[in-house]
Amino acid sequence: MNIPIWPGSSSFHPGETPFGFYDNDLEFEKDADKVAKFCAQRLGYPIVDIELQDIQFYTAFEEAVTVYGNEIYAYKVRENYLSLEGADDTVDINEKIITPTLARIIAISEQYGVEAGSGGNVDWYDGMIDLEEGKQEYDLNEWADKNIPHYKKGDLQIMRVFFEATPAIVRYYDPFAGGGAAGGDISAGLDTFGFGAYSAAGLDFVLMPVNYTIATVQAIEFNDTVRRSNFSFEVHNNKLRIFPIPRNIAGGTYKSKLKIQYLLKSEEADAAFVDGNGRIKVISDVPYVNPIYSDINSVGRSWIFEYTLALCKEMLGYVRGKYSTVPIPGADVTLNQSDLITAATAEKEALIDRLRAYLDETSREKLLERRTQESDFLEKELGRVPFTIYIG
Secondary structure, three states: OOOOOOOOOOOOOOOOOOOOOOOOOOOHHHHHHHHHHHHHHHHOOOOOOOOOOOHHHHHHHHHHHHHHHHHHHHHHHHHHHHHHHHOEEEEEEEHOOOOOOHHHHHHHHHHHHHOOOOOOOOOOOEEEEOOOEOOOOOEEEHHHHOOOOOOOOOOEEEEEEOOOOOHHHHHHHOOOOOOOOOOOOHHHHHHHHHOOOOOOHHHHHHHOOOOHOOOEEEHHHHHHHHOOOOOOEEEOOOOEEEEEOOOOOOOOOOOEEEEEEEEEEHHHHHHHOOOOOOOOHHHHHOOOOOHHHOOHHHHHHHHHHHHHHHHHHHHHHHHHHHOEEEEEEEOOEOOOOOHHHHHHHHHHHHHHHHOOOOOOHHHHHHHHHHHHHHHHHHHHHHHHOOOOOOOO
């Protein structure tokens, strides 16, 4: 069968590429035949025949444009993925300028807010524990079984225990009895002067300087530290031990409650998963599409032409590899199949590496580093300029 090969010219028409990504782009249509001629001549035409057809040149041209776009967009995804994750996956991202945001960093840091009690994405719950006279240890797992609906064993995590001494300002007038005033009840006297409605701190603000209040509160706290059992607690494996041991010093029935705050570990684990329907979840969700060929500048097109040539060289090598030698009268002609494939592979790798290196040099990190260096050099240069000496 006599298969036609490259005749020396071609005429591109939409539909002659495998996918037709760029067939309706006027710039692509005009360049298709020029690229085919460029590649054929670089491969040796018309000195030697080129065993390719025009559609194979068009195929390589389309692939080269697509590879160029993929490399550009893969770089953009790497550079901006922290800002892209969670965004709408239908946005026309090809025509958008991406501004870095702190949204994902804040979302990632919410887990620290949960543990620190300063925010986060997991609810804290309040609970009240009935204290018993003389009982120092309390099993919070048992408490959770009785008081938390649908509680699962091991799901409790205690975040805060409100077991503290009475604030010193409450005992400001009588640090020993906890009420009244040293030397007798002064409520009648306060009412007489119109100060009965004021709290201790408010009354102190009216009658005494603030430094006096601070000194007195410190004296009460220091007295508690030296002469009384300090309030503290320990939590190990959700076993709560409190100090001092609850005592009934007022007589009658002992009634006291201890407030705790807790979260559920299952809810903390579930907070790691957010509904991603319609959102960018992985890099394959980033809605980049093939580039518009007419928007690619001369630098990009030059790379595309070279990559097209490498692809054509590779195809030609496989075509010539069908026959390693061709018999002619009195001798055999050895074809250069291996040389073509070896050279094409090396050229494609070199072109990809060159493009990636160029993109890395224009990354946000590299540009900021270069800007910093320029600023430092400029500062040094300006430092060598003589200063004007003013003589009045």
